[in-house]
Amino acid sequence: MSDTIKRIGVLTSGGDAPGMNAALRAVVRKGIYHGLEVYGISRGYEGLIHGEIQEMTIGSVADIVLRGGTILKTARSEEMRTEEGQQKAIEQLHKLQIDALVVIGGDGSFRGAQTLAARGVQIVGIPGTIDNDIAGTDLTIGFDTATNTVVDAVSKIRDTASSHERTFIVEVMGRNCGNIALQAGLACGAESILVPEIPYDLDEISDKLKRGHQRGKNHSIILVAEGVGSAYKIGEELRARSGFETRITILGHLQRGGNPSALDAVISAAMGGKAIEIILAKESNKMTAYVNQLVVSSPLDAAYGVRRPFNRELYNLANELSI
Template structure:
């Protein structure tokens, strides 16, 4: 294999740039040409490619987001759109494609694989909701961002004896809320995978205040409902005046922490080594500190929730 390309797709996450760097440097190390695809699958269809040299990735390991950019593309979901992308790859003589992104990005990579393009997927999403990996690129950095924000909010909650309801990302997965909740000592956590009733939340608040507790932190994954809805329920059913904070897109930004930089290095290098050996149609991840390799079909099955349920139960024990 002489020419490969790399693209980032879906939401940007801290860790994409270290992965792009690793793919580029590993490809050059093994004597390949590497092309960066700008603006994801949309850019691939439009021929927005540039040959990458070592200097292009020399100072990106510490940067958040993705230097390649990202874009949503409805057209790429069609056969015609996918054929446009394949035609561009053929025009450049590109034989392999590394796709960094989440579930939707993987489905695009698998569609191209089924049509003859050798693809490898790297998990890039802060939601940590991809099967076959214990950690996705960006998740660990996002957790640290949430923890820092919640710690700051708790300072104000303590000073003014407030209850804060904090909304974090996680439309279908509660990993961010659960991990951050345990790490910050949140009194209640609401996630899509586990049902905690609003009544139980209020009872916990009352029990805490009866013991002399003057403040509380409640974390809500966006897939369960809005922080404002939970705050309104508290206000209607207690004497407390809760405050609301929606952390939003700050969770995606920022410099990747060491773990995400190293994860990007491991996965990006392994992707090139697999393509060099003619192996494709695989999704990479990390399990027991080693790179895991699975077929795309395996990854598309629902992710197991055993780990998050265990951590969620720990949160209930420690939040008394």
């Protein structure tokens, strides 16, 4: 680690998330404000390995604070998983005399960052993933926006479900984590929410649909996290059990795009600013975290600690409200 921090790099890696640009803007502008030279690295670790690096100015990040995606682009890098790839990344940083690196991304991105930290690179991670599945932080960049995107989509789907008197199965992102399904499902009043963390009973869900029909309800919305299984198969089985017509909507990458919500934009900016403070303090192997409505510095290892338990209280409430 250099005694005097002069140049820093910043990259976005893994799945894009609304708010990454706001975090990037904060890193660049606060870095420049404090006299640092800031270099943007395109296409994540893949771009780092192959030297896709250019200096950024105040104008480089103009008008991106509310833009979705990431202007630096992102890519998966199998080469970064190898010692040879990691060495190439180190050489590129040394070539440009970059003293510290800010990594904006999720679990896999942080693992790549840790390999560089172990080789002496000053590293700060900013948690950016719509799944909100990083330990050590209450919120990750993009989660609030993705949840609101689902709520908006379900609101439109409900209009059609009501008009045609159908049950709609809506599949949302969440391979190993049901946070989006839970929060969006509760917010939009879904009749059932299926998440990887809790076993489900299709007979019970079918019975709930029948009870609703008996009291005059002519449509239903069921949210399914992708990690639970095929929405199409679940729809077929529910139709066989209940006799009700079902339709499937898979929201897919729609959930990653769009302007960040105000909450995501603010958290992203605060995390970007905190990353510069950590660098100037000459700390490494750290991550920014949103804890009790404050952005703080935490060990990067905290990202691999015990995750917050799935919120069964909210899950139970959603079930109680959808009787």
